[in-house]
Amino acid sequence: MNQNDIKINVVRSSMAPFDEYTAEIRELWDSHWLTNNGIKHRTLTENLKKYLSADNLTLFVNGHLALETLIAAFGLTGEVITTPFTFVSTTNAVTRNGLKPVFCDIREDNYTIDADKIEPLITEKTSAIIPVHVYGNICDTEKIDRIAKKYGLRVIYDAAHAFGVSVGGINAANLGDASMYSFHATKVFNTIEGGCATYRDPGLAPRLDCMKNFGVDSPENIVYAGGNAKMNEFAAAMGICNLRHVDGEIEKRRLVDERYRNNLSGKDGIKLNPVCADVKRNFAYFPVVFDGAYNRDDIADRLAANGIFARKYFYPLTNNNTCYGFEGDRTPVAESISEKVLCLPMYADLSADDVDRICKIILS
Ligand SMILES: *Cc1c(COP(=O)(O)O)cnc(C)c1O
Numbered sequence: 001m002n003q004n005d006i007k008i009n010v011v012r013s014s015m016a017p018f019d020e021y022t023a024e025i026r027e028l029w030d031s032h033w034l035t036n037n038g039i040k041h042r043t044l045t046e047n048l049k050k051y052l053s054a055d056n057l058t059l060f061v062n063g064h065l066a067l068e069t070l071i072a073a074f075g076l077t078g079e080v081i082t083t084p085f086t087f088v089s090t091t092n093a094v095t096r097n098g099l100k101p102v103f104c105d106i107r108e109d110n111y112t113i114d115a116d117k118i119e120p121l122i123t124e125k126t127s128a129i130i131p132v133h134v135y136g137n138i139c140d141t142e143k144i145d146r147i148a149k150k151y152g153l154r155v156i157y158d159a160a161h162a163f164g165v166s167v168g169g170i171n172a173a174n175l176g177d178a179s180m181y182s183f184h185a186t187k188v189f190n191t192i193e194g195g196c197a198t199y200r201d202p203g204l205a206p207r208l209d210c211m212k213n214f215g216v217d218s219p220e221n222i223v224y225a226g227g228n229a230k231m232n233e234f235a236a237a238m239g240i241c242n243l244r245h246v247d248g249e250i251e252k253r254r255l256v257d258e259r260y261r262n263n264l265s266g267k268d269g270i271k272l273n274p275v276c277a278d279v280k281r282n283f284a285y286f287p288v289v290f291d292g293a294y295n296r297d298d299i300a301d302r303l304a305a306n307g308i309f310a311r312k313y314f315y316p317l318t319n320n321n322t323c324y325g326f327e328g329d330r331t332p333v334a335e336s337i338s339e340k341v342l343c344l345p346m347y348a349d350l351s352a353d354d355v356d357r358i359c360k361i362i363l364s
Contacts, residue, residue, distance in 0.1 A: 008354055010311040012347040013185040014249045016241030024237040033233065036213070040236035044191070047243055051164070052173035052181075054198040058208040059236065063160050063182025063195030065212070065229035067093040070178050070197050071128075073207050074154050078125030081153075083113045084319035085334040086132045089182075090158045091318040094130065102126070103319045105331040110274050111135065111287075111341075114333070115143035122147075128154040133162040133172060134314075135273055136284045141167070141175045148176075156180065160195075163188045164250060164282045173198040183239060188253070188284045189246045191239035194231050252348035253283035259352050260286050260344065263359035269294040270362075286346040287313065288362075289337060296340050299362055306361055313343045 015021075028034060035041075041059060049057045060066035071080075071093055080094045084103045094101040102121050107114045113131040129148060131139040139157065148155045155176035159165075162172040163181055173179055183194035197208060210217055215226030264270050269292030275281070290296045296312070303310050315338045319326050344358060 008308045008345050010309055010343055010345050011186045013190055014242060014348055016245055020241050024241050028233055035230055035232040038233045040233040041231060044236040044239045051243060053171040054173040056199045056202050056205055058197045059231040060195045060212060061229045061231050062193050063180055064089045066195040066197045067180040068096055069208060069211050069229055070156055070180060071097045073204055073211060076127040078127050080128045080130050081118055081121050082130040083132050084317040084331050085111055085134060085314050088318050090132055103331050106334045108333050110137040111337055112137050112139040115140040118147050122151055126153060128156060130156050132158040135287050136161045136165050136282050138167045138172060138279055161284045166280045168278045188282045190242055191235040194235050249348040250282055256346060256350050256355060257283045259355040268292055286344045287341050288344060289340045291340055296342050300342055303361055308358055311343045314338055
């Protein structure tokens with residue numbers, strides 16, 4: 001097969017060796033315990049607490065329901081200040097809890113919520129701030145914390161992109177009141193589908209456990225009209241295996257990132273994701289903002305014509321999605337970035353030759 005016939009997608013899931021996974025799930029055929037806080041669930045919880053340096057961690061069937069359940073567990077009301085430059089999950093988690101998202105614009109330099117623009121959006125109905133560490137870029141947490149403290153607001157981070165990222169030696173799992181991680185197949189660390197909540201208050205643990213299991217407190221006592229958001233044993237086993245390899249996968253991503261930067265940095269009209277000295281990165285995505293001589297849509301089309309499928313993350317903005325009927329809080333910076341950004345293929349096994357080929361098509 002000609003190399004040009006091989007499709008390259010924006011991501012490719014990391015998978016531990018097949019034999020390692022089958023060995024991990026073997027005992028499930030002895031126990032017949034397939035879900036509801038089984039041995040794999042408990043083991044993965046402990047392993048992740050260690051990996052993320054998190055004292056309090058609850059697994060979920062996916063990242064979205066971790067966030068939705070966190071919002072409910074904190075009893076948030078009224079309005080939540082958040083970013084439109086994200087995956088729809090963040091916005092949906094707010095609206096599905098009956099709350100109103102109030103959209104704050106983003107920073108031009110790292111695409112996270114612009115903390116200087118939060119205060120004017122606060123009203124007496126505001127109960128929380130839900131920022132996103134977009135592309136693994138850590139938000140201005142100090143400023144956000146200061147505002148939250150001043151107005152008595154909760155801070156819940158969508159950390160779906162930030163697995164393994166730390167800032168000034170502090171793992172992102174320990175920022176704000178709580179954080180949500182996604183372990184979806186496309187993320188740096190995956191359990192096929194999955195996610196977790198990390199949080200400061202240990203008192204939240206029994207509430208989250210109960211809420212993710214129909215609100216069942218004990219077999220004859222239902223304390224909350226909960227849904228079902230439990231992670232099963234096969235997903236947890238996949239997580240146990242993948243976690244053993246995640247550092248190696250992140251190192252391979254680092255080399256891909258480096259190769260892209262060697263090809264693309266210093267070019268007029270091409271802006272790469274910023275690098276912060278005190279941040280340990282996970283190389284989750286390779287977003288490029290195209291400008292000037294480079295047109296994002298043309299580049300995406302040209303790559304697709306060569307079997308390379310980059311993605312317009314995040315376009316459109318969630319506040320421009322017609323399904324919500326928002327009147328549209330104006331977020332001009334987010335709007336401009338979302339028109340120009342393209343996430344290039346990024347995964348551990350992307351070869352240097354493929355990176356070079358992708359860059360050559362972009363620069364031609
Ligand atoms: C992936 C993702 C989610 C949702 O996570 P799931 O595990 O797919 O439910 C939420 N927010 C962001 C920013 C994401 O990228």
